[in-house]
Amino acid sequence: MKILLVGASGTLGGAVRTALAGRGHDMITVGRTGGDVVCDITDPEAVGRLYERVAGGSGLDAVVCAAGDAVFKPLGELTADDVAASFRGKALSQIELVRQGSRHLSPAGSFTLISGVLTQEPILAGAAASAANGAVEAFVRAAAIELPPQRINAVSPTVVTESLDAYGAFFPGMESVPLSRVANAYVRSVEGRQTGRIYEVA
Numbered sequence: 001m002k003i004l005l006v007g008a009s010g011t012l013g014g015a016v017r018t019a020l021a022g023r024g025h026d027m028i029t030v031g032r033t034g035g036d037v038v039c040d041i042t043d044p045e046a047v048g049r050l051y052e053r054v055a056g057g058s059g060l061d062a063v064v065c066a067a068g069d070a071v072f073k074p075l076g077e078l079t080a081d082d083v084a085a086s087f088r089g090k091a092l093s094q095i096e097l098v099r100q101g102s103r104h105l106s107p108a109g110s111f112t113l114i115s116g117v118l119t120q121e122p123i124l125a126g127a128a129a130s131a132a133n134g135a136v137e138a139f140v141r142a143a144a145i146e147l148p149p150q151r152i153n154a155v156s157p158t159v160v161t162e163s164l165d166a167y168g169a170f171f172p173g174m175e176s177v178p179l180s181r182v183a184n185a186y187v188r189s190v191e192g193r194q195t196g197r198i199y200e201v202a
């Protein structure tokens with residue numbers, strides 16, 4: 001398959017890239033600062049240019065996202081800009097990938113978005129991220145009834161073991177998961193037949 005992978009240089013994205021490339025897929029990598037194509041997916045016009053550039057010829061078979069920033073601050077310190085930035089960084093960006101991407105995707109193609117455990121298991125200072133993750137998951141369920149025969153799923157991991165040094169303090173007492181399990185969930189979404197699923201990796 002010809003697969004567009006956003007966030008390929010990141011912790012999750014690197015593992016997803018290795019897993020999908022290892023299964024023989026043709027990967028086109030996207031990042032804010034590097035990759036085959038540089039694109040900030042929070043900019044709808046840049047997303048349009050991205051698709052015009054990569055989807056020529058036979059189009060894409062899958063769009064996979066492992067990118068999305070949110071602001072982590074105690075609720076009492078969150079500004080309106082922080083909340084807007086979190087929705088733009090994690091939810092609106094991914095919705096835009098789907099909204100614009102559908103016409104560039106093959107009829108049997110799929111979208112796989114990223115959410116996270118905070119939808120179900122809130123943590124201190126994570127309210128904006130929880131809300132943005134919830135928006136991603138609600139969008140996936142809704143889009144799944146309009147996209148067929150194209151498919152859409154989300155992967156919702158808890159904190160990954162390889163990120164514990166960076167984020168472990170935010171997740172006291174919560175078990176981590178190895179990146180390989182997260183990458184497997186992406187493979188399942190891309191190569192499987194289900195749609196409208198939230199693949200929790202916990």
Ligand SMILES: NC(=O)c1ccc[n+]([C@@H]2O[C@H](COP(=O)([O-])OP(=O)(O)OC[C@H]3O[C@@H](n4cnc5c(N)ncnc54)[C@H](OP(=O)(O)O)[C@@H]3O)[C@@H](O)[C@H]2O)c1
Nearest residue numbers: 007009010011012031032033040041067068116159160163
């Ligand atoms: N790590 C975890 O334990 C964990 C657990 C659950 C969920 N998640 C979610 O998984 C996603 C990835 O996390 P991560 O830890 O892998 O992050 P990461 O290591 O910081 O990597 C993020 C990647 O996404 C790219 N990116 C970020 N914003 C972008 C934008 N607006 N446009 C284009 N590319 C963008 C980055 O590109 P540049 O480097 O060029 O900026 C980078 O390649 C996040 O949404 C996070 O909430 C992570």
